[in-house]
Amino acid sequence: MKKWIAFAVIVVLLGGLYLVDFIRAKNYEFEFISSSTDVFVADGGSPVRLKFRLVRGGKPVEGHTITIVASNGTLPASRVVTDEDGEIEFRYYTYLYLDDKLTPLEDVVFRLEDESNSLIFMVPAAAEFSFPVEKPEGDTVWEDWEDIVLEDTI
Numbered sequence: 139m140k141k142w143i144a145f146a147v148i149v150v151l152l153g154g155l156y157l158v159d160f161i162r163a164k165n166y167e168f169e170f171i172s173s174s175t176d177v178f179v180a181d182g183g184s185p186v187r188l189k190f191r192l193v194r195g196g197k198p199v200e201g202h203t204i205t206i207v208a209s210n211g212t213l214p215a216s217r218v219v220t221d222e223d224g225e226i227e228f229r230y231y232t233y234l235y236l237d238d239k240l241t242p243l244e245d246v247v248f249r250l251e252d253e254s255n256s257l258i259f260m261v262p263a264a265a266e267f268s269f270p271v272e273k274p275e276g277d278t279v280w281e282d283w284e285d286i287v288l289e290d291t292i
Contacts (some may be wrong), residue, residue, distance in 0.1 A: 142208060152194040152275075155157050157271075161227055164263070165194050165195065165240035165263075166192060166193070166194050166252055166255050166263030167192070167193050167194075167263070167265070168190050168191070168192055168263070168265035168267075168272050169190060169191045169192075169193060170189075170190055170267055171187075171189040171190060171191055171225065172188070172189045173186060173187070173188050173189075173269070174186055174187035174188075176204075177247075177270055177272055178232055178246060178269050178270065178271045178272065179232060179235065179251060179271070179273075179274050180232050180233055180235035180243060180271045180272065180273065180274060181232060181234065181235075182231075182232065182233065182234030182235075183231055183232070184231065185229050185230070185231055185235075186229070186230045186231075186232065187227060187228070187229055187288065188223055188227070188228055188229075188230060188248070189226070189227045189265070190204075190225065190226050190250060190267075191220075191223065191224045191225045191226075192204065192220050192224045192225075192226070192252060193224055194255075195232040197224075197253050198220075198222070198223050198224025198225070199220055199224045199252075200218060200220055200221065200222050200223075200224060201219060201254070202219065202220045202224075202252050202253070202255065203217055203218075203219050203252075203254050203255035204217065204218050204219070204220060204226050204250055204251065204252055204253070205217055205250070205251045205262075206218065206226075206228060206249070206250055207248070207249045207251075208230060208246055208247070208248055209244070209245075209246055209247040209248075210233040210246055211230055211231055211232050211233040212230070212243065212244055213228065213229070213230055213284055214228075214229055214231075215228055215229075217253075230248075231264050232246070232271065233246075233271075235271070235273055243271060243272075244271065245268045245269060245270050245271055246268070246271055247266055247267070247268045247269075248266065248267045248268075248269075249264065249265075250264065250265050250266075250267070251263070251264045252264070
């Protein structure tokens, strides 16, 4: 019986600590500040500079490590540390749209997660930002890809 009580106390304690980190993560917010371009063109290499800010209670948060994931395209750096203004800035290179089934034209979604806000468990503050992508000028069909058939594979 004492083992069960000890086990229950440990579970409640760990659950409480997780709850503290969960609530703490909700106090952090990401804000989009700027982009070097108004239009993301899916030409396979146009660089875009993006800037975001991390705040807690409306005040900038310095020294937090932010993980960045893009739904498509390339990020030269996937982890950035906030500066004294709580800001991060990073480059993103658009993906190549090939007017076919393999690379459909889709918005790019950035997911930002704060690795540093948790005290005990890894419960990151997170946000997602979506940006529309436009077709590049000119023909981007690669003829050697036209005959590829996509099949469901499990």
